[in-house]
Amino acid sequence: DAGVTQSPTHLIKTRGQQVTLRCSPKSGHDTVSWYQQALGQGPQFIFQYYEEEERQRGNFPDRFSGHQFPNYSSELNVNALLLGDSALYLCASTPGTENTEAFFGQGTRLTVV
Amino acid sequence: KQEVTQIPAALSVPEGENLVLNCSFTDSAIYNLQWFRQDPGKGLTSLLLIQSSQREQTSGRLNASLDKSSGRSTLYIAASQPGDSATYLCASEVASGTYKYIFGTGTRLKVLA
Numbered sequence: 001d002a003g004v005t006q007s008p009t010h011l012i013k014t015r016g017q018q019v020t021l022r023c024s025p026k027s028g029h030d031t032v033s034w035y036q037q038a039l040g041q042g043p044q045f046i047f048q049y050y051e052e053e054e055r056q057r058g059n060f061p062d063r064f065s066g067h068q069f070p071n072y073s074s075e076l077n078v079n080a081l082l083l084g085d086s087a088l089y090l091c092a093s094t095p096g097t098e099n100t101e102a103f104f105g106q107g108t109r110l111t112v113v
Numbered sequence: 114k115q116e117v118t119q120i121p122a123a124l125s126v127p128e129g130e131n132l133v134l135n136c137s138f139t140d141s142a143i144y145n146l147q148w149f150r151q152d153p154g155k156g157l158t159s160l161l162l163i164q165s166s167q168r169e170q171t172s173g174r175l176n177a178s179l180d181k182s183s184g185r186s187t188l189y190i191a192a193s194q195p196g197d198s199a200t201y202l203c204a205s206e207v208a209s210g211t212y213k214y215i216f217g218t219g220t221r222l223k224v225l226a
Contacts, residue, residue, distance in 0.1 A: 042202055042218045056213065100212075106156035107156040109154065
């Protein structure tokens, strides 16, 4: 079992650009949640995808959008990048949306310059 | 709104010491309490999950307890080793629209050889 995999591991972008991050959930998991972790902070919930639909969004602007594919993998898109978007982006997967243990990937480190 | 606080923010101990990390949360209506380990620049590794109906969980040298009524959880690490050096995060799972995790800012632990 490969667990939760994210790509790429590191990314450097320029302000104003757009970025796409990818996540493959753990085998058997159909729900993907995205979190942003700024340096020295705990992860903050961005949104969750289940059955290819966004279930809920945290306190993040519309520049942050996502998608879930039929194979349960997911993408996080961020448009019009700001310096403040520099962070570690974490993907978590669970088997369903009910309360259960979350498994996290290794994250994508995004640096905006 | 759920808030999670971890004390202390940083801790440095000599090898072999037993130690306790503290986590408090403001809303006792949680579903799970999960402890994670995070190495610098890396993703989250799940250590222990305590479901709301449980009082504690143990794995090797780790023991986590949960007291929902007082809004507290503790992670006990026995006989600490230099390899335990990492940031430890606690997260409470809440149902607000969907199930999601609210994280503390973590305790940075350094175990000195």
